[in-house]
Amino acid sequence: MLRTAFALMLLATPALATPEYILPTLFDVTGVEADDVLNIRAEPSANAEIIGTLAPDATDIEVVEEGFQGKSSWFRVNAGERSGWVSQNYLTPHYDVWKQDELPASLxxxxxxxxxxxxxxxxxxxxxxxxxxxxxxxxxxxxxxxxxxxxxxxxxxxxxxxxxxxxxxxxxxxxxxxxxxxxxxxxxxxxxxxxxxxxxxxxxxxxx
Incomplete structure (x- = not known):
């Protein structure tokens, strides 16, 4: 009985989440059709002005900030001399940018x-x-x-x-x-x- 209760207590205790990434870091565009582009918008909204685009195979895109509109997550990137927002759904993070006791080569x-x-x-x-x-x-x-x-x-x-x-x-x-x-x-x-x-x-x- 005690063993069962302990097991139930472990299941009820939330695990400490390991972060997938901490900003700023680098991302690659993913999930965009080969003949399409990923829009960069002036605000974190699908209705905001388009100020730039990313190619469907773009890599090493630096994301500096995360924003939200409702339940949608947006990432802030630089576009030319401005900064804008792209949908988080189409970016995949790198996991080797910030290594212990090292500096990124691109820093x-x-x-x-x-x-x-x-x-x-x-x-x-x-x-x-x-x-x-x-x-x-x-x-x-x-x-x-x-x-x-x-x-x-x-x-x-x-x-x-x-x-x-x-x-x-x-x-x-x-x-x-x-x-x-x-x-x-x-x-x-x-x-x-x-x-x-x-x-x-x-x-x-x-x-x-």
Missing amino acids: RCFGTEPFWNVKAESGNLTLSTPDAGDDTRPIQSILVSGYYLEPRRAVLAADMTLTATPEICSDGMSDQVYGMDAMLILHGEEPRLLSGCCTVQPRHDDTD
Whole structure:
């Protein structure tokens, strides 16, 4: 009798859900006919203005925010110089973007006033500015929160610290929206703090 009661108690206790994804992360278009497109709309609504489209085989689409209309789920993506919404029903998440103790290969952070961008590659953190060019420093440590799929990161390099925090962020230059807030601390005799945004959207060009 006690064993039966214990079994019933286990069935009645909700399991701790493992998140399928945490934004921002990358998705692929799925379930769209080969001769069709996935519409990007100005608002999370099937009746909103169409501001762009995604090809039926589009991959590596960064989703930065989730929104709802009734019971329908929508994802926010960037389209040109704007951001818009696509139906969640047609996007499938990647599961290998945010690995423990690693940085996504496509991660880059940037800001304005002054203009700067930073990226990690080959074990280094490289800061680029229009005035000073490239400043490359070896990465000493990558810190994570320890939560599964959590995007939050802190990167410690020689006299340089980069933090990336999941939070809606604007670059101040366009109507695009990003999913991570960035802070770059430059140590030394005259410490500086630079603020901006981060993205994991892969780039398909060689420009900074």
